[in-house]
């Protein structure tokens with residue numbers, strides 16, 4: 007058993023625990039490499055099936071290729087896709103790209119708020135209809151009690167304190183100081199009405215592991231992660247285009263990215279360094295995270 | 301390259317964060333500019349620089365000045381990648397310490413040379429033993445405060461090793477260090493020439509990877525049974541993670557506690573090459589050769605091998621983390637392997653106070669205490685004992701919505717295997733106050749349970765009931781076609797027989813299955829009746845001799 011087998015087995019176990027204990031279970035899918043690996047692991051756990059909905063929060067500022075990739079895979083892999091959005095903020099132009107608010111406030115409105123209300127079913131949401139192959143209004147917006155998320159402990163400080171099963175209270179708050187104990191592969195699967203649990207199957211994976219696994223399993227990944235032929239730019243982390251800048255890198259294949267991570271110039275540079283909102287204030291991300299931003 | 305999780309534990313302020321920060325700095329494992337950034341932050345805030353600040357990734361942690369959670373950081377030696385889990389030393393955060401330590405394969409325990417062995421030095425030592433972490437190194441830190449004196453080192457070593465021995469922990473090394481200045485961390489200290497052992501990094505590299513439990517008997521807690529119908533998938537897959545041993549296609553398996561048997565048809569998987577054998581730690585799934593009803597929570601073992609115990613009562617060593625104490629008679633949820641079952645505390649044998657190491661008799665187990673208790677489960681479950689198979693002897697206790705404790709089974713105390721009537725479990729359930737003998741005198745006959753099995757169990761049991769009724773015997777027939785209903789059948793039979801009636805229970809099984817049903821009812825006379833070889837008259841005769 008090598009280290010990827012081990013990580014895979016741990017993640018699959020967590021998926022199965024979640025599926026067994028949470029009747030209203032959903033999984034966030036940002037289309038990025040982590041959540042696509044997460045989706046692959048779900049298919050591992052359930053022998054090719056994904057027996058719960060995937061939730062995508064569409065800020066409307068995603069790179070267009072991401073939306074195309076999302077819809078294509080949803081149809082191809084028979085996924086139950088749900089899409090949520092802060093339509094009001096977008097209609098009123100209350101966003102950072104519109105010049106109305108700063109980056110952190112924009113993340114809060116378009117991601118954290120949209121997520122919160124999509125999860126609890128209080129805002130309208132869309133669902134993929136596999137017959138018409140279109141997104142249509144979700145007629146049965148129930149609240150989710152378990153939400154699977156692709157956070158990794160090595161991403162940034164606040165995530166290194168997460169649990170595999172991490173409770174959130176009614177207001178989606180994360181109480182960092184009072185988290186449930188986790189040992190012997192037993193997790194918090196009992197929760198009070200109105201609260202929900204975030205589930206993190208990728209917590210122990212590193213950025214390098216993700217790429218190694220994509221390579222081993224041959225997982226199709228959106229090609230904005232790769233440099234164009236002759237080009238010297240690619241995305242290392244995918245966010246909204248006004249706040250995400252590509253990195254200088256000529257890597258055109260998964261193997262080249264792995265090589266670059268193992269030895270090359272990224273060894274000591276944080277993965278999210280291309281995400282502008284991380285720099286805005288020291289604890290901004292943690293504050294947002296408590297409020298529900300992934 | 302190999303990876304290893306190592307947890308750093310010890311009493312608050314004995315230098316865990318300093319040690320971790322310094323180790324990261326000395327091995328060149330910090331992100332570029334991080335050290336300067338923290339030093340600058342200290343200068344601006346006019347605070348002396350502390351290596352511990354490096355680890356304080358969270359705002360509120362810096363404000364409080366104590367490690368509240370097990371933070372993870374990464375570094376590598378020439379030998380392997382390390383994931384360092386910095387566990388909090390403060391008693392308030394014991395559950396976080398446990399969370400951190402439970403993920404580790406080895407532990408480093410720090411003791412302040414100046415303060416010596418403290419309450420949490422002992423408590424953490426005890427927890428490591430409970431959690432089953434066998435590789436432990438002890439660092440006597442802040443040797444600068446003890447003038448780098450060998451006698452101080454030896455005194456603490458002697459005192460603490462006595463304690464560790466008493467809880468079954470055998471350290472692989474004792475190292476005197478000054479974490480703040482880096483003495484003996486990655487190279488020998490010039491200030492302690494009397495110490496000739498390995499430096500800490502070398503001690504860590506000498507930890508060995510824990511071998512998977514391949515040589516223990518096969519165990520797979522059944523996590524779920526899947527039947528996804530999408531895309532015409534008609535597989536019925538028994539899914540779970542192999543805790544120990546190896547299994548092959550064609551192997552005969554037995555599920556406990558139901559004791560149902562089948563054979564592995566195929567090892568299932570998604571996007572993997574077909575395989576005929578699979579081993580420890582793999583998360584997998586199987587199709588079986590026969591259609592049997594297996595429930596999540598059962599333990600899959602191999603037939604003919606040393607199997608798990610089945611029972612409803614066991615003795616355990618536990619540690620308690622709950623805000624409310626663990627009390628007698630209250631219902632808790634037990635999670636052991638994949639089983640979840642209600643249970644009550646039958647007996648608190650003794651409670652150990654980790655601070656003073658004294659044991660006492662108490663009616664409850666308080667927060668952060670460890671104890672020896674007897675539990676009674678509502679339904680039979682499969683488990684192992686710690687000396688036989690430690691991995692499947694471990695369980696957690698859920699109080700309300702919270703995981704409030706953990707423990708290991710040390711002894712099976714069940715007086716019988718198989719089902720135990722739920723009625724005996726419910727301590728707040730009221731039973732009759734009339735004596736069975738008086739009942740029998742009034743009715744003219746005593747109670748009995750006839751278990752009718754075989755292909756004609758239905759017809760025969762109806763005929764028996766009618767005849768007995770006509771003979772003015774209080775008789776009542778119940779029947780269950782699926783083994784899934786047997787538990788309920790047992791419960792009802794128990795009540796009816798307790799009320800003095802003759803129960804005629806029809807089951808669709810064979811003589812083999814009679815045992816499963818009759819075992820928990822053995823308080824009453826049991827009359828097995830084979831419907832394939834028995835006339836109504838013969839059956840009535842057999843029953844009459846027992847009432």
Ligand SMILES: Nc1nc2c(ncn2[C@@H]2O[C@H](COP(=O)(O)OP(=O)(O)O)[C@@H](O)[C@H]2O)c(=O)[nH]1
Nearest residue numbers: 312313314315316317318352389442478479480
């Ligand atoms: N004199 C001395 N002080 C130390 C040493 N190691 C740590 N300290 C101090 O002990 C205090 C507590 O250390 P810290 O690492 O925060 O302890 P923790 O609570 O176990 O993580 C800090 O003020 C450190 O500077 C050492 O080797 N010598």
